[in-house]
Amino acid sequence: MEHNLYIYNTLSRSKEQFIPLHNDRVGMYVCGPTVYSDVHLGNCRTFISFDVIYRYLIYLGYKVRYVRNITDAGHLEGDRDEGDDKFAKKAKLEQLEPMEIVQKYTVGFHEILSIFNTLPPSIEPTATGHISEQIEIVKQILDSGYGYEKAGTIYFDVEKYNKDFQYGILTNRKLEDLLEGTRELGGQDEKKGRLDFALWIKAKPETLMQWPSPWGWGFPGWHLECSAMSSKYLGKTFDIHGGGMDLQATHHTNEIAQSQACHHAAPVKYWMHTNMLTVNGVRMSKSAGNGFLPKELFTGSHPLLERGYSPMTVRFFMAQSHYRSTLDFSNEALQASEKGFSRLMEGYARLQKLNASAASSIETAGLRTKCEEAMNDDFNTPIVIAHLFDSLRAINLVHDGKETISTADLAELKAVYSAFIEDVLGLKSETEASAGSEAFKKAIDLLLNMRLEAKQNKDWATSDKIRNELTALGFEIKDTKDGFEWKI
RNA sequence: GGUUCGUUGGCCGAGUGGCUAGGCACCGGUCUGCAAAACCGUAUACGGCGGUUCGAAUCCGCCACGAACCUCCA
Known part of the structure; x- marks a missing residue:
């Protein structure tokens, strides 16, 4: 199955024609959230972007298996490769079991994504549900010689790997540069190389989440779960791997190294990365204090917000920029999107009530092709929206009785609007419910x-x-x- | 320091060697009892300096400014 779909591949830093490995089936893996706290709006942008990508692949007729993981273990604070992970830390803070933390924030995450009208992935695996698969990968990496054990912790030998493969292939970095740029770690460090990362971490007696392994009780390193779960459900090599740009340099780089060392094959054909949501030009993040929660956005209960904005306004706002561009948040921009979105949806509602004439006095044909061309060019949603607005003028003119539209043109226009507004962009009317x-x-x-x-x-x-x-x-x-x- | 990327009109944001992006705001007009909506129209632009070219906002070079990553982060 071949379409004229072009995808920007981080590996080649260029747009490449998308040709799936298995005919009409597409395997897509997206790094999901670490469920130790509420997702903020920046996190949501990535998942909404991939939701549109998923939706368009379905629109094109592909059978997509979309895997998005839940990280519920192994994600440490800092790069110390020791101590408790984020869940245990939060559990102590909130006086809960780590799995209560996981459950609480997993439920919250699903709630938010559902409010944003994203489709659930085909499979949503968890790290704790795939401990044995991860241990298996560690074994194979040890067998192939790219891992080593130090006191119950297993590390990945980056310098050795780099002799056979290019370690920094995803970010175009040489090992020497990486070594130079890496901060000197503390004296207690037991790793051979400064870039080496933990595959399996030895647990202390008080560690809350730990599992038995051939190397004693411990827990998996963060990067491991994605290698384990993606290969389990999508195969050793699959079509698309996505995530936020911030994951490129470390998480995805290590994932490639692990999978390559374990399966002797490059894991991914197309690497896709979404850009960051910014506030006043600076990346939205919890630590910067500019990361607000979706609920704060809906109600307007955050110092940065003048008032609340509806979920679909936000989704539309995001669709008006390209997923690889940074998107700057501001009240003014949100308000502009709110008006634009409501105008588009009013036109869409008006379209349903339009009366057809014998002939069309306006040109509406070709809209589908234009929208498809835009999406085929690396999922260019802002262009799709521009085309929809162009046709909106025609709809309004017919509605005002100044122009006419034929039955066939009207049917096609309705079909295209429905396909792109609802099925592809995932937008839905918000007025009906409240009416x-x-x-x-x-x-x-x-x-x-x-x-x-x-x-x-x-x-x-x-x-x-x-x-x-x-x-x-x-x-x-x-x-x-x-x-x-x-x-x- | 290294890697990557950006700088577009009042705001947001596409695009790209010659042809209107789009949205919001603004201004003028049509319609209307008024208003809103809708429609029509005008205007405002590509960080700076050089170069390539018949022609550059778009390609190349330098400079300035900004961001991300290299450290947990979508």
Whole structure:
């Protein structure tokens, strides 16, 4: 199966035509969250970006197996390769079991992603559920000679690996440069090389999460789980591996080394990296204090926010930039997106009610092709949105009775709008839910019909009273040529 | 210090060797009892300096500024 889809591959630093390894099947692995705290908006951007990518691959007709892991063990603070991991630390802080921490934040993560209307992955494996697979990989790396043991901890021998393969292939770095740039670690360091990283870490008696292994009780290193789970579910070599750009230099670099050492094959054909969400040009992160939570965004309860913004406004805001560009957050930009999004969705709703004519006086054909071309060019969602806005003008003109559209063109336009707005971009209307029940709608229609009568009788006082009071209650009333439209 | 990337009109943000990105805001107009919405139209741009070219915001060089990564982070 071949489309004209081009994907920017971090490995080659260029756009390459996407040709899956197995005909119409695509394997995609995305690094998921470490569930020791709430996801902030920056984290969400990556998952929303890959959601759109996943959706478009499905649109093209691929059978996609989308694997996104949950990191629930092995992720340490700092690079010390010792002590408790993030879960144990947080567990102590909150006086909970580590698995209570994992459960709490996993549930929260799913809740948020569901609010953002992302599709669940095909498989969502956890690190703790794949301890034996990880131990197996450590064994194989030891067998192939790229690992060594020091007092119950197993390290990956980066310098040895680099003699046979290029260690920094993903970020185009030479080992000498990396060695120069690496900070000198403390004197207690037992690693052979400064770049060596732990595959399996020996547990102390008080370590909360530990498992038996051929090297005694311990727990897996952070990078290992992705190598284990991706190969288990997608094979030794698979199509797409994604994640945030910040994972490129260390996590993904080590993942490549592990998989190569274990399976004697490059694990991934296309590496994709999403860029960061920034605030005032600086990366959003918890440590910088500029990382706010989705819930704070929805309610506006964060010092950086003037007010709240809806989930779909945020999703639309993100889709208006390319996934490989940094996206700068600001109230002004969010407000612009809010208006743009609502205009687009109003047009989409209007499209459903349009009447067809015998012929089209406007050009709407070719929209699907244009949108596909944009998406085929490394998932260029901002261009798709630009094309949708171009057609929006046509929709409004037909709605106003200034232009006409044929039955066939109308059907195609509806199909394309639905496909790209809902299926590909994953946007959905937010007004319907709040509009409430049928009876409620009919009551409002009744009021507005009374206002229409008053208008026809030039009773402006009554007409304005109804409009003003409804407006005060949060309704938006729009007069049309021979009636009205309203929303909350 | 090394690696990578960016600098686009009031704001956000695409694109790219010659052809309107788009959204929001602004201004003028049409429509309307008024308003809103919608439509039409105008305007404002590619960090600086050189070079290549018939032609560069787009390619090359230098400079300035900024960011990310090299240390846990989507």
